[in-house]
Amino acid sequence: MWNSAEELSDQPYHGYRLLACDGSDVNIARDPEDERTFIHEGEKGYNAIHVNALYDIMNHTYCDFLVQGKKKLHERAALNTITDRYPDSVPAILMADRGYESFNVFAHLIQKNMKFIIRMKDINSNGILSAYDLPDSQFDTHIKTTLTRRHTKETLGDPNTYTILQQTTDLDFLDENCTYYDIEFRIVRILLDNGISHLHCHKSFGRRLPLRRD
Numbered sequence: 001m002w003n004s005a006e007e008l009s010d011q012p013y014h015g016y017r018l019l020a021c022d023g024s025d026v027n028i029a030r031d032p033e034d035e036r037t038f039i040h041e042g043e044k045g046y047n048a049i050h051v052n053a054l055y056d057i058m059n060h061t062y063c064d065f066l067v068q069g070k071k072k073l074h075e076r077a078a079l080n081t082i083t084d085r086y087p088d089s090v091p092a093i094l095m096a097d098r099g100y101e102s103f104n105v106f107a108h109l110i111q112k113n114m115k116f117i118i119r120m121k122d123i124n125s126n127g128i129l130s131a132y133d134l135p136d137s138q139f140d141t142h143i144k145t146t147l148t149r150r151h152t153k154e155t156l157g158d159p160n161t162y163t164i165l166q167q168t169t170d171l172d173f174l175d176e177n178c179t180y181y182d183i184e185f186r187i188v189r190i191l192l193d194n195g196i197s198h199l200h201c202h203k204s205f206g207r208r209l210p211l212r213r214d
Contacts, residue, residue: 009171012056016115017092018057021082023050023075024191028117053079054094076100080108080172093117101127102200103147103163104170105114106185110203118197120187129187129199131163144184147171 025048032038037047050073054064064085066078079100086092094109098119109116121127123134132143147161148155155162165171173181186202 012095013058015091017059017090019092019094020055020057020093021052021079021096022055023052023073023078023185025050027068034069036072038168050075052082054082059068066153076102076170078106080194083108083112083114086112086114088112091115098127102170103128104166104172105181106201106203107171107173107181107183110183116201117204118201120201122197122199123189125169133185134189138189140186140188142184142186146213147181147183148179149174150179 009073028047030038030044032045033045034047037049039046039048039198048070050068050070052066052068052075053062056063064082066081068078079096081166082098083094083105092114094114094116096105096116096118098117098121101120105118106116108129120129123129123132123136134141146161147163147165149165149167151164155164165174171181188200188202190198190200192198
């Protein structure tokens with residue numbers, strides 16, 4: 001559950017709360033009858049829950065969490081739930097690793113008008129960016145696309161405008177009454193000296209933030 005905004009706003013970073021989201025397994029008492037938590041591994045198996053937590057970096061406080069059974073965990077869905085119940089009056093920048101890369105996650109954050117930085121899979125992987133014509137070098141660009149599940153002559157013939165989602169790909173804002181969803185985000189690819197690349201998806205901040213604290 002959320003603490004009050006007053007309790008969590010003592011140490012903002014240039015007006016923003018810095019939030020990090022991640023999940024962790026916690027073993028619990030063995031109960032083979034619990035289908036949500038029982039894992040069939042080893043001779044006896046074990047039970048575990050998955051704690052999805054939102055951590056306030058500047059205030060050193062866990063400000064929200066959601067518990068799932070490990071067998072049926074879904075970290076991206078948990079983050080969407082946490083995002084949807086975030087208090088609107090408190091501006092924040094959310095940070096997460098590439099396990100949270102998802103159009104659905106981006107859409108929930110954008111709908112909530114939250115800033116975010118999420119690490120993404122590289123352009124040559126099976127991630128979101130593999131569908132776009134991006135250079136194999138450093139870049140800083142925006143992707144603007146219309147998400148849809150419709151396979152029509154128009155959507156199939158214009159990949160620069162439309163991104164066609166599979167039926168198994170979650171997007172909570174598409175249904176029979178809404179078959180198109182416009183989305184835009186910024187992608188930054190950084191090449192390190194050791195040859196490893198880092199890709200991050202951003203919701204533009206609108207103003208430059210310093211790299212160091214005052």
